[in-house]
Amino acid sequence: MNQVTPVVEVQGLHVRFGEVEAVAGVDLKAYPGYSTALLGRNGAGKSTTMRVLAAVVPPTEGEVRVGGIDVRRDPLEIKRRVGYCPDVGGLVPRATPWEHLQLAARMRRIPDWERRARELLERFELGAVAHRVTTGFSHGMGRRLSVILAALHEPDVLLLDEPFDGVDPIGVEATMDVIADARARGACVLVSTHLRELAVEACSSVTVLRGGSRVATLTARDMAGEEGARAYRALLD
Amino acid sequence: MRTGLSSTELPRVLATERRAIADLRYLLRFRAATLSRRRVILLAGLFVVTTLAAIVVPAYLPGAGHPGPGRARDTLILLPTAFAGFQLLSLIAAVASGGGREVVPREQLVAYPVSPTTDHLGALLLAPLNAAWLVQSWALLSAASFGLGPDRFLPASVGVLLWIAVATARAQAVAWAVEGVRRLRHGIGAVRAVAVALGLLAAWLQLTGRLAPLLDNLPTRWFVVGLVDGVNGRWALTLLVGMVMLTTATVVGAVPAHLAAKLAAREENDAESSPHPGRPMPRSDRAMLVRIDRASVWRSVPVRRGLLVLSIGPGVVALAGALTWPQLILLPGLVASGGALLFAVNGWCLDGRGGLWRESLPMQPEVVFAARAWVCAEFLAVASLITVAIGCLRAGVPDLRELTAVVAAFLVVLVQVVAAAMRWSQARPYPVDLRSARATPAPPLAMIAYSSRLAVSTTITSLIFSVLARLGAPEVTVPVAVVMGMWSWLRLRRTGEEWLDARIRARVVTAF
Numbered sequence: 001m002n003q004v005t006p007v008v009e010v011q012g013l014h015v016r017f018g019e020v021e022a023v024a025g026v027d028l029k030a031y032p033g034y035s036t037a038l039l040g041r042n043g044a045g046k047s048t049t050m051r052v053l054a055a056v057v058p059p060t061e062g063e064v065r066v067g068g069i070d071v072r073r074d075p076l077e078i079k080r081r082v083g084y085c086p087d088v089g090g091l092v093p094r095a096t097p098w099e100h101l102q103l104a105a106r107m108r109r110i111p112d113w114e115r116r117a118r119e120l121l122e123r124f125e126l127g128a129v130a131h132r133v134t135t136g137f138s139h140g141m142g143r144r145l146s147v148i149l150a151a152l153h154e155p156d157v158l159l160l161d162e163p164f165d166g167v168d169p170i171g172v173e174a175t176m177d178v179i180a181d182a183r184a185r186g187a188c189v190l191v192s193t194h195l196r197e198l199a200v201e202a203c204s205s206v207t208v209l210r211g212g213s214r215v216a217t218l219t220a221r222d223m224a225g226e227e228g229a230r231a232y233r234a235l236l237d
Numbered sequence: 238m239r240t241g242l243s244s245t246e247l248p249r250v251l252a253t254e255r256r257a258i259a260d261l262r263y264l265l266r267f268r269a270a271t272l273s274r275r276r277v278i279l280l281a282g283l284f285v286v287t288t289l290a291a292i293v294v295p296a297y298l299p300g301a302g303h304p305g306p307g308r309a310r311d312t313l314i315l316l317p318t319a320f321a322g323f324q325l326l327s328l329i330a331a332v333a334s335g336g337g338r339e340v341v342p343r344e345q346l347v348a349y350p351v352s353p354t355t356d357h358l359g360a361l362l363l364a365p366l367n368a369a370w371l372v373q374s375w376a377l378l379s380a381a382s383f384g385l386g387p388d389r390f391l392p393a394s395v396g397v398l399l400w401i402a403v404a405t406a407r408a409q410a411v412a413w414a415v416e417g418v419r420r421l422r423h424g425i426g427a428v429r430a431v432a433v434a435l436g437l438l439a440a441w442l443q444l445t446g447r448l449a450p451l452l453d454n455l456p457t458r459w460f461v462v463g464l465v466d467g468v469n470g471r472w473a474l475t476l477l478v479g480m481v482m483l484t485t486a487t488v489v490g491a492v493p494a495h496l497a498a499k500l501a502a503r504e505e506n507d508a509e510s511s512p513h514p515g516r517p518m519p520r521s522d523r524a525m526l527v528r529i530d531r532a533s534v535w536r537s538v539p540v541r542r543g544l545l546v547l548s549i550g551p552g553v554v555a556l557a558g559a560l561t562w563p564q565l566i567l568l569p570g571l572v573a574s575g576g577a578l579l580f581a582v583n584g585w586c587l588d589g590r591g592g593l594w595r596e597s598l599p600m601q602p603e604v605v606f607a608a609r610a611w612v613c614a615e616f617l618a619v620a621s622l623i624t625v626a627i628g629c630l631r632a633g634v635p636d637l638r639e640l641t642a643v644v645a646a647f648l649v650v651l652v653q654v655v656a657a658a659m660r661w662s663q664a665r666p667y668p669v670d671l672r673s674a675r676a677t678p679a680p681p682l683a684m685i686a687y688s689s690r691l692a693v694s695t696t697i698t699s700l701i702f703s704v705l706a707r708l709g710a711p712e713v714t715v716p717v718a719v720v721m722g723m724w725s726w727l728r729l730r731r732t733g734e735e736w737l738d739a740r741i742r743a744r745v746v747t748a749f
Contacts, residue, residue, distance in 0.1 A: 051743075051747075054597045056593060056746065057743040058740055076599050077599075079600075080599040086594050089591060089593070090591060090594040091591045092529060092533060092587075092591030092595065093587075093588075093591065093670055093671075094537060094587075095533065098515040099515070099532065102515065102525070103525055104598060107522060107598040107599055130515075131512040131514055131515060132510060132511070132512055133513065133536060149594060
C-alpha cells in the first residue's frame with residue numbers, strides 16, 4: 001500500500017477555535033482504493049479533521065493535501081474532488097431530497113445525474129420521500145440522504161462522518177455498498193465513527209485519535225473481535 | 238361524563254400551576270445565563286429611562302393639558318381609539334406569532350415536562366421585548382400625558398400602564414384560542430375566513446361612514462374617562478376593574494394554551510409533509526441557489542405568516558386613514574424593517590445544519606452571498622410593495638415629485654435593510670430552525686436590538702424622502718437617493734467581501 005501515492009496527506013494539522021484546540025497535531029495518510037476509519041471518543045478531533053479535508057474549515061497550522069492539492073491554495077478544486085457527509089444534519093431543512101441532489105448536480109456539473117440519483121434514493125429507500133422537505137425526516141433518514149449526497153458524483157475522496165449513526169440495518173448495508181463501490185473504482189474513503197465493529201467491517205485500516213492527536217494506525221484486522229476491542233479501549237485511556 | 242373540578246382535584250391543579258410558575262423562573266434564569274449581565278442592565282436602564290421620559294416629558298410640553306380647543310384636547314378625544322388600537326395591534330402580533338414568543342425554543346425543551354401554563358406566562362413576559370410593542374406603549378403613555386398636562390398625568394399614567402398590561406394579556410389569551418382553532422380540522426381555513434370577514438366588515442364600516450361613530454363609542458372610553466380626573470373614586474374603580482381584567486385574562490389565557498398544546502401544529506405539519514415536485518434544472522448556479530433559498534423562505538410557516546400580517550396590516554391602516562403620498566413614504570421602511578426581523582437578520586439560519594454540506598459544494602462564495610442577499614431583498618420588496626399597493630388606493634395619482642420620492646425611499650430603504658441584515662447574519666449566526674410558527678430568527682434581546690436599530694435608520698431615511706416629497710424637486714431627490722443608496726450598497730459589498738474569507742464562512746456554517 002505504501003508504494004502508492006496517498007490521496008490524502010495530513011501533516012501536523014492544528015485547528016483552533018478561539019481558545020479551544022479542536023485538532024492538535026494530526027498526521028494522516030489515506031490511499032486510493034482503500035478505506036480508512038477514524039475512531040476516537042467525543043471531542044477527539046475526528047469531525048474537525050473531516051471538515052478540513054472537505055475544505056469547509058481552514059486549518060490553523062499544518063499541511064493538508066487532497067489529491068496533491070493544498071487545501072489552503074485551491075479549496076474549490078478540493079470540493080470538486082471530495083464528497084462529504086457531515087456529522088450533524090447536513091441537510092437544508094426546507095428543501096427536498098430531490099432539490100438537494102439537483103443543487104449538488106448543478107454545482108458539480110454532473111451529466112445524466114437523475115438516473116443515478118433515483119438509483120441511490122431507491123437503494124437507500126428514500127424514493128418515496130424524494131419530494132418532501134427534510135425537516136420532517138428522522139435522524140436515520142437524514143444520515144442516509146447525506147451519504148447519497150456525498151456519493152452522487154462518484155468522488156475521488158469520499159468523506160463519511162458518522163454515516164451509521166441511528167441508521168437501520170438496510171441503511172447500514174446500503175452505506176457499506178457505497179463504500180465498497182467507491183473502493184472498487186479506486187476512490188479513497190475516510191469513515192469517522194464511534195462504532196468500532198462497523199468501522200472494522202467497512203475499512204481496511206483504522207486511525208485512532210485522542211485529544212485532537214493521532215495515537216495509532218492499525219489494520220482493521222487488528223481492531224476486530226474481542227482482542228480489537230481491548231486494544232481500542234487501551235488506546236482511548 | 239366530565240364534570241367540574243372536585244374538591245380533591247382543585248389542590249392538585251393548584252399545585253401543578255404553582256410548579257408551572259416555578260418552572261418559568263428556571264427557564265428565565267436559564268435564558269438569562271446566556272446573556273451579558275452588563276448588556277441586560279444597560280437595556281433595562283434604557284427601557285426604564287425611556288418609559289419615564291415618555292410619561293413625564295410630554296406633560297410639560299407647550300400646550301399640554303390645555304382645556305380649550307387644541308392639540309391636547311384632540312389627543313384626549315382620540316385616546317379611547319388609541320387604547321383600542323393598542324389592543325388590536327397586540328392581538329394581531331400575538332395571533333401572528335401563534336401564541337407569542339418562546340422563552341426557550343420548543344426543540345430545546347422537547348424532553349422536559351414544561352407546562353403550557355409556563356409557556357403562556359413566558360410568552361406574556363416576553364411580549365414587551367418587541368420594538369413595535371414598546372413604541373406603541375410609549376406613544377400611548379405620551380399621548381395621555383400630553384393630553385392631561387402636568388397636574389393630572391401621573392395618576393393617569395398608572396391607568397395607562399395597567400391598560401397596556403390588560404390589552405397584552407387579553408391578546409395573548411385570544412391568540413391561544415385562535416391557535417387552538419387553527420390546529421383543528423379545517424381550522425386554518427376557518428381562521429382565514431374570519432380574518433377576511435373582519436377585514437370586509439371594517440371596509441364596509443369605513444365606506445358607509447359608520448367607522449367614526451363606532452370609534453367614538455368604544456368601550457375603552459369608560460376606561461379613559463376613569464383616568465382623566467386625577468385620584469378619586471372613579472379612578473380607583475377603573476384601576477380595580479383593570480386589575481380584575483388583567484388577572485382574569487392572565488389566568489384564563491392558560492386554558493386555551495393547554496387546549497392548543499394538546500393538538501398537533503397542523504400548519505407546520507402540513508408544510509413539512511406536502512410534496513414539492515421536482516422542477517427542471519435552472520440555467521445557472523445563481524438561479525439554482527436562489528431557488529433553494531427562496532424555497533427555504535417561503536416554506537417557513539412563521540415567515541409566511543409574518544409576511545401576510547406585516548404587508549397587509551399597515552396597508553389596510555393606510556387605506557383606512559387615507560394617507561397621502563408623502564405619508565405613504567414611511568411605509569416601505571416600516572415593512573422592510575419588520576420583514577427583516579422574520580428571518581433576514583439571521584439569514585444563514587435558512588440552511589440550518591445543511592450549511593455545512595452546502596459549504597462543501599464547489600460553489601463560488603460570492604455567488605452564494607449574492608443569491609442570499611437577492612432572496613432577502615425580493616422578500617422585503619414584495620412585502621413593501623403589497624403594503625404600498627393597498628395603502629395608495631385612496632392616495633390619488635402621485636405627481637412626479639411624490640412618485641420620485643416614493644420610488645427613491647423604497648429602493649434606499651431596501652438596500653439599507655438588506656445591508657444591515659446580511660452584516661448581522663454574518664456577525665452573529667444563531668442556531669434556530671424557523672420551524673414553529675412562534676420561532677424568531679434570534680433571541681428576544683437580540684431581536685429588540687435589531688428592531689430598534691432598523692426602526693431608527695429606516696425612519697430617518699423615510700422622513701428625509703417624505704420631506705423631499707413635499708418640498709424637494711426630483712432633481713434633488715434622485716442625487717440624495719443615489720448617495721444614500723450607494724453608502725448602504727458599499728456596506729453590503731464589504732460584507733460580501735468578508736464572506737470570501739473561508740474562516741468567516743466556517744464560523745457561520747458551524748454555528749448551526
